[in-house]
Amino acid sequence: MTRSLKKGPYVDERLLKKIAGKKPLETGVIKTWSRACQISPEMIGFVFGVHNGKDHIEVLVTEDMVGHRLGEFSSTRKFVKHGGKMQKELEAAKKASEISAAKSAKAAPAAKKK
Numbered sequence: 347m348t349r350s351l352k353k354g355p356y357v358d359e360r361l362l363k364k365i366a367g368k369k370p371l372e373t374g375v376i377k378t379w380s381r382a383c384q385i386s387p388e389m390i391g392f393v394f395g396v397h398n399g400k401d402h403i404e405v406l407v408t409e410d411m412v413g414h415r416l417g418e419f420s421s422t423r424k425f426v427k428h429g430g431k432m433q434k435e436l437e438a439a440k441k442a443s444e445i446s447a448a449k450s451a452k453a454a455p456a457a458k459k460k
Contacts, residue, residue, distance in 0.1 A: 355413075358383040365392055377402050381417025396420035 349356060358380040365376065370391030377395040385407055395402030396416045403420040411419070427433065 355384040355386070356382060357386050361394075362386075362388065365389060375402070375404055378416065381415065381420065383416050385411045385414055385416060387412055398422045 358378070361376070361378055361380060361383055365373070365388060370393075373392060375393050375395045377397070379397045381396060389407045390409055390412070392407055394405050394407065394416060396405050396419065397403075398420045399422050405416065405419045429436075
């Protein structure tokens with residue numbers, strides 16, 4: 347559900363103070379825990395370290411991001427592959443075939459030189 351238009355967008359005041367009067371290229375990573383803060387046009391070019399619950403994920407703000415929330419660009423969940431033992435075996439076989447193909451491609455030019 348969106349925020350009421352009469353209230354205006356939520357932009358964290360402390361975050362605006364941190365970027366006030368600074369140049370985007372000279373400022374380092376600005377750490378923040380305010381994931382709900384909306385990105386405003388003043389933030390373009392700055393790099394924010396958005397907390398995801400464990401680490402600070404670096405987010406470079408561009409023009410396309412204005413109006414979105416900072417938390418949208420710092421995911422809180424880590425995807426772990428589907429599968430298990432069978433999937434590992436398939437990946438190992440695929441990797442072995444790639445290695446053998448690379449070796450045969452390397453050996454073919456050497457045979458042509460002789």
